[in-house]
Amino acid sequence: MHIILKKNIEELQHQFGFDEEDSKLFEIFCNFCIVSTSFLGRYNPYLVTTQEDDASIDGIAFIIDGDLISTEDDAKQIFSTHKTGLDTKLIITQAKSGDKFKKEEIANFGLGIKDFLSLDPKLPNGSINKEALKILEVILNNLSKIRNKIPDIEISYCTSGIYKEEREINAAFEILERDVENLDMFNSVIVKALGRTELIKIWSNINTTNEAKLQLREYFGIPKMPNIPQSYIALVSAKEFVDNLLTDDNGNIKNEVFEENIRAYLGDTPVNNKIKSTLQDDSKSKIFSVLNNGITIVTPELTLTPNSKVIELKNYQIINGCQTSNTLFENYDSIDEETSIVVKCIESTDEDSISEIISATNSQTVIPFESFFSLKEKSKLIQNYFNVKNEDVNSDSNIFFERRENEYKHKQYQQSRIFDIKLLCRAYNAMFLDQPHNSARYVTKIFDVQKDELFKLDDHEAPYYTSALAHYKFSSMINSKKSDANKYSFLRWHIFFIFKHVIHGKVENIKSNSNKIDKYCSKIINILSSSDKKYEYYFQECFNIIDSIELPTRDSIKRGKYQSDLLTATTSYLKTPNSGS
Incomplete structure (x- = not known):
C-alpha cells in the first residue's frame, strides 16, 4: 500500500485503538473519511462499518439535520418534533484495499445497493444493514418533513490506487448512478470514485482544521457565481486580522494557512520593507488599505452575520497576500488601531475554481511559471x-x-x-x-x-x-x-x-x-x-x-x-x- 496512505491509516488505528486486519482497517478508514465530510461531530467509524456478511456494502450512514443517525429510535426521535425541511442523506460505501478499480466489483457493488434499496434484500445482511433498513423506512414514512420531500444519496467506491477515469470503469459508475436514479427514491444521486489521492486529501482536511472569526468594518457582497456560492470584499482592522487569522495559541504565526500560497515569506525584500515603512509612518498607516493590494482568502465554509458584521471562516487558506500578512505579523507593535486592510473572502470547494483564483490573483506580480x-x-x-x-x-x-x-x-x-x-x-x-x-x-x-x-x-x-x-x-x-x-x-x-x-x-x-x-x-x-x-x-x-x-x-x-x-x-x-x- 502507498506509504502516505498507510501512515494515515495507522494514525486512525492509533486514535481509536482498532485491532483489525489491514483490509478491515482500510474499510474503517474510508468510512471515516467519507462520513466526516458530511458529519462534523465525534463518532466511532466502527458504528458505520458493516460486517463481513453485508454483501457488497462496507459502510452505511444516515445524516439527518446534521446529526449522524445510527438507530431506528434516533431516527424516530429526530422526526418527532415539528421541525420540517430536514436535510437527509444516505451514505453507502465500498472499500477495496487493492489498487485497481475493477468493472466487475463495481457492478457487484451496484447489485448490492439495488438489493438493499429494494427494502426486501435477498443478499446476506448483518446487524448494521438491518438497522439501516429500519432507519430508511422511518425516513420514507416522514418524507413531508424532509427537504425536497425526498432524501439524497451519496455512493462512494474506494481503492488504494489511482482513479484514471478509464472508459469501461467510467461506464460502470455511470450505470450504477443511472440504476439508482431510476429507483426514484432520491432527490440527488452522487457517485464518487475515490483513490488514494482523494482519500489522503480528505484525511488531511479532517485533521487540519483552522477556524477564525473576523469583525468587519465595512463590506459588500459579490453576486453568486458558478462554484462560488458567496464572496465578500471587506475592510478589517489590521491588528484584528493578525490576532484572529494569523496568530496561534502560542503567539506564533500559523504557517499552515499559507499552504496554498505560491511563495513562502521572503523576508527583507524591498517590497516587504516598503510595507514595513508604511506601517511605521503615522500618516501613511491611516491609508494603508488603499496603498496595499490586500489579502485574498479561500474557504470551503463561510458564514456572515450581517447585523454584527462578523464573518466566520473554516479551513481557510490565504492564497494571495503572504508577504503582507507576514510583514504585518512581524511589525505588529507598529500597527495603529486605525490601520485597516482589504480582505477578499471567497467560499468554494471546487478545486478547478480555486486553482484559477490562485493563478489569477498571483499573475499580477512577477512569479516564475514553474x-x-x-x-x-x-x-x-x-x-x-x-x-x-x-x-x-x-x-x-x-x-x-x-x-x-x-x-x-x-x-x-x-x-x-x-x-x-x-x-x-x-x-x-x-x-x-x-x-x-x-x-x-x-x-x-x-x-x-x-x-x-x-x-x-x-x-x-x-x-x-x-x-x-x-x-x-x-x-x-x-x-x-x-x-x-x-x-x-x-x-x-x-x-x-x-x-x-x-x-x-x-x-x-x-x-x-x-x-x-x-x-x-x-x-x-x-x-x-x-x-x-x-x-x-x-x-x-x-x-x-x-x-x-x-x-x-x-x-x-x-x-x-x-x-x-x-x-x-x-x-x-x-x-x-x-x-x-
Missing part, C-alpha cells in the same frame, strides 16, 4: 512523501522538497538536501522521463517541453523522491571528492539517466504511473540510503560506461545523439559478465 506547479495536487503529495520517507531512512539520507519558494528558508537544513521545483524537475526529467539532454539545457526548457509530463495526477511519488536522492548522493560524492566524481559533474543528468539501469542490471523503462514503479524504485532507494554507501560502486559503474565511449562536449550533451549513444553503451555494458547488479 512556481505554479506547486499548486498541483501531486506536488503536495510528493512533499508529504519526502517527509514520510525521511522517517524511514537514516538521517544521512534526509532530503526535502521545497514545494513553495523559500519555504525552508528559516530551517537549518543543509542546502544540498533541499530540492526546489526546478531542481527536482531536472532530476526527475533526466532519470525517469529519459530526457537528460533537456535537463542539461537552460532549466526553463524543461517546463516548455515537458510541462504536461510533470506532476501528473496518476504518477507515483517514488520516482520523484528517487531522482532527488540520487542527485543528493552524487553531489555528496562530488563534495567529498570520491571516485573522481567531480570529473563527471557536467554529465550528472546523463548519469542519473543510466543509474537506474545499472542498479537493475538491465535496460528497462518503467513508467511513473505503472504499478511496478514503486518496487522498481525501492531497490534504488535501498542502495542509495545504505549505510555502507554501496551506491558509490554503482556510480563508478556509470563512470565506466561513460569512459567506454567518446567523452562529449558541453554542447553535445544538450542533444539527443549523445543520450542515444550512452544508452547503447549501457545496454552493451550490462550484457557483459560481472557488470551491474
